[in-house]
Amino acid sequence: MPRRDRLTDYRVPATGGLRRRLLRRLRRMxxxxxxxxxxxxxxxxxxxxxxxxxxxxxxxTRNVAAASARVAEAQARQELIRRALQRAxxxxxxADQDVERLDAKLAGHDPDFHSYA
Amino acid sequence: MARDIVTRPxxxxxxxxxxxxxxxxxxxxxxxxxxxxxxxxxxxxxxxLLRNDSQYGSIGLQMYVxxxxxxxxxxxxxxxVAILLRRVQAGVMSRxxxxxxxxxxxxxxxxxxxxxxxxxxxxxxxxxxxxLTGLVGGAQTAAPAGFSWTAxxxxxxxxxxxxxxxxxxxxxxxxWLTTKPLLxxxxxxxxxxARLRLLRDRLHGEAVAAEERTRLALQLDAHDAVRxxxxxxxxxxxxxxxxxxxxxxxxxxxxDPESTSQxxxxxxxxxxxxxxxxxxxxxxGASASPTSPSAPTSPTSPTx
Numbered sequence: 001m002p003r004r005d006r007l008t009d010y011r012v013p014a015t016g017g018l019r020r021r022l023l024r025r026l027r028r029m030x031x032x033x034x035x036x037x038x039x040x041x042x043x044x045x046x047x048x049x050x051x052x053x054x055x056x057x058x059x060x061t062r063n064v065a066a067a068s069a070r071v072a073e074a075q076a077r078q079e080l081i082r083r084a085l086q087r088a089x090x091x092x093x094x095a096d097q098d099v100e101r102l103d104a105k106l107a108g109h110d111p112d113f114h115s116y117a
Numbered sequence: 118m119a120r121d122i123v124t125r126p127x128x129x130x131x132x133x134x135x136x137x138x139x140x141x142x143x144x145x146x147x148x149x150x151x152x153x154x155x156x157x158x159x160x161x162x163x164x165x166l167l168r169n170d171s172q173y174g175s176i177g178l179q180m181y182v183x184x185x186x187x188x189x190x191x192x193x194x195x196x197x198v199a200i201l202l203r204r205v206q207a208g209v210m211s212r213x214x215x216x217x218x219x220x221x222x223x224x225x226x227x228x229x230x231x232x233x234x235x236x237x238x239x240x241x242x243x244x245x246x247x248x249l250t251g252l253v254g255g256a257q258t259a260a261p262a263g264f265s266w267t268a269x270x271x272x273x274x275x276x277x278x279x280x281x282x283x284x285x286x287x288x289x290x291x292x293w294l295t296t297k298p299l300l301x302x303x304x305x306x307x308x309x310x311a312r313l314r315l316l317r318d319r320l321h322g323e324a325v326a327a328e329e330r331t332r333l334a335l336q337l338d339a340h341d342a343v344r345x346x347x348x349x350x351x352x353x354x355x356x357x358x359x360x361x362x363x364x365x366x367x368x369x370x371x372x373d374p375e376s377t378s379q380x381x382x383x384x385x386x387x388x389x390x391x392x393x394x395x396x397x398x399x400x401x402g403a404s405a406s407p408t409s410p411s412a413p414t415s416p417t418s419p420t421x
Contacts, residue, residue: 007341010348015355022363035383042387045360052352060345067338074331080123081324088317091129095310098133102303105209 007063013052018044122319129313133306136295144291148192151284155188158277162232166239187228191281194225195289200296207299225285233278240270360388 022041029037120127130137136144163184201218204210241264265271297305364384 007337010344012348012351012355015359019359019362022359023366026363026366038384039387041363042384045356045363045388049353049356052356053349056345056348056352059348060341063341063345064338067334067341070334070337071331074327074334077123078324078327078331081320081327084123084126085317085320085324088313088320092310092313092317095133095306095313099303099306099310102133102299102306105207105299106303 007066008059010056010059013055015048018048122316123323127316129316130309133302133309140295144295147291148196148288151287152188152192155191155281155284156184158280159184159188159232162236162274162277165243166235187232190228191225191285192288194221194228195285196292198222198225199289199292203293203296203298209299229278229281229285232281233274236274236277237264237271240268240274243270244268360384 022044026041160180163180198218198221201210201214201221205212205214205218
């Protein structure tokens, strides 16, 4: 599949900021770490994780919509081509009739025109 | 970029061997316009020609009919001649119709000559009469003038002849240009059919391409689901890295290995309780050992 036909890539949320923030806070309260602090940390981690998962869900939803739009577009084009093919067949039939008529005229027996000469 | 033949199909003539309706209408508009011009011109000339009679109002309708007939003949005779010659050329009509067309051309030339001569003669007569004959008592000028090339009536007569001949030649040229030879028409019809077949083949190619595109679009969703899973796995592993580094730092900060291991165990328990379903299919050793390769701590290894 060519590059331009693919959907947009997923952008995974970066965790560098979160890690830096948590480690800095940990360094500041280096002697006061207890279970409550760990709970706060854990809350922050879980919140970040939920936000990231929601972000990925959003991208997934967007991509699903884009994919269904592509499917609809491709099917519309297919339908258009089918109609164009039918029309082309009709045109070919008519052109063949014209060719036959003109060839008959050239051969000398013209159904449209009767020579009185 | 090539022209998209589906959304913008090439413009192809619906019928070959026929003039398009618009061109047909325009030809007749042109003919009618030239007939109108000739009519106006001839109306003036014939009024002048018949001024002795028209002053009594005796030949009104007759003059209109004659004027209209002459202007019709001047325009339509070359048209008919051109069509006859085309048909003879195409082999539709026999060669004997050439005689007819030559006779028609001679009639056309005779009409023009007669009009011109009559116009010149009327000018001479008017000059000789010196005015309207109905007005009695007019002073008769003595010298009867003969034919003169530079007389105003003569010049006007030849100008009128030029206009009439031009309109006739124009109708001939128009008919000659709008009627194509039959052989050319047949060739054009064959070319048209070939072009249509080419278009149909290209449309078949486009149909195959469109089917392929539809198939790819249908696969697109499945591929995207796979990539979504990959993105989630990546994100969870990144979160695991963050947790592991945090735990490692805790272990380094806390001098007491016992409480450190307690904290680590608690952290892991909370995480496994909070998100059991979001856990990615990672090998258990990767997420269970919080010892990052940068900081291997000895107390965490036996507790993991």
